[in-house]
Amino acid sequence: MLLIMRYVFSLLLMMICYTTAQGQFSDSVHYYGKFSSLGSINRTQDGRSYLLNNNFRVGVSKKKIALNGSGGWVYGEQDSVKTNNDFAASMDFSLFRAVRQIYYWGLANYDKSYSLKINDRFQGGGGIAYNVLDRKGAYLSLSDGILFENSDLFLEDTIRDVYHTFRNSFRLGYKFVIHDIIIIDGTHFLQNSLSHGSDYNIRSTSNLSILLRKWLSITATMTYNKLNRTARENLLFSYGLTIEKYF
Template sequence: MMKRIVVLLILLTPGLSARAQFSDSTHYYVKYASTGSINRTNDGNSYLLNNMAAFKVSKKKVVLNAGASYVYGQQDKALTNNDVTAALDFNLYQQNHRFFYWGLASYDKSFSLKINDRFQGGLGAAYDVISRPNATLTLSDGILFENSDLFLKDTIPDVYHTFRNSFRVTYKWTIKNIIVLEGAQYFQQSLQNGEDFIIKSNNSLSLKLRSWLAITAALSYNKLNRTDRENLLINYGVTIEKYF
């Protein structure tokens, strides 16, 4: 799976030579968030740790995003989460800066969703419905190729591939440069089987203490209908980010 991601990234790289979206100079952005929860009582204990890192490079009409997350959790010493996600995507803007094309390559491995390996790669288009300094709302749609190795009913191996329609809604709202509400919602349905779909929802509310430091509460929901598995994560922690 990782070899396929590397090959796709090499194919996407030439797009970076296009003109830029904001200015002729290159801008960078890094972000790291660590959130989690701990519950300990006389009857048992549980904990969850969620780490996420992101990196962005923006040039005139091209934006490149890379990100990864790792979720680990236990309840009464039994494993509940051991989930890894890594993704690379690019946005290629046109003269109308609200419309752009995107490309994506991602890899997932999830104990909670019974995913041994899953690779997705594809292309699509998007439109910024709202594009303001303090508020954005973007709709996008495209086609993904997916190759998956799953467990059905926890124990039955299921290795298959499919093409999916991927619809996405993303938003970000900043209030007085102190409160930041942002999120991304995905619905990915197989073109071969309407009952084979994926739902992803990631949302966070951050209170900035400094320009680079914030307290964050996050909510994530994932559902994989093919394995009949889902998870809901609600946790809190800190976010560190830097523009340069």
């Protein structure tokens, strides 16, 4: 499994280097960076809770190919009892997204989650996507593909479940900009195991941002995750600042 992860990440790294090197001879290369620091605090006479939600995303793109890396960490406590300690990192690429209505994508993802009882999980695969809308101020995309998943889960506190499966991964992604001030965007995944009908994952993230500057915004984020195999789910609402820059 470790060999597969090394191969996928090495392939993506070589593609980034190739894209950057070729930029000076063909179409220009564009770079992207985004960082958000969100959270929530609740304190009363009966108790207290807090949640920290930090995320970043970086990317490099040309006319025909785009590559991105992202990561996130969520930590939460309620009355001094840990509720969240969730980490995720991923790399993805898209081919012909900017020039065709139908394009190709690939993904490698690793995550750990205290709240969802994920000790280790790796997903890697690819598929095709369709741009329903792709214009300034309005973007809507549907995608589908096959992912290989290797997981180490906790069914109970002391019962480990180590297994692998292939999943169908369906995604809805969108972004809408209203009057160059309000941004609504989100990504929503449904991932069904191809071998076990009751084994599915749901991951949904929705964002509402109000621009203070071109590069700075106030953001509210709603995230929902469900892992049916462990019968665990979480719903996170957080707000804070987002820094976003194209260069």
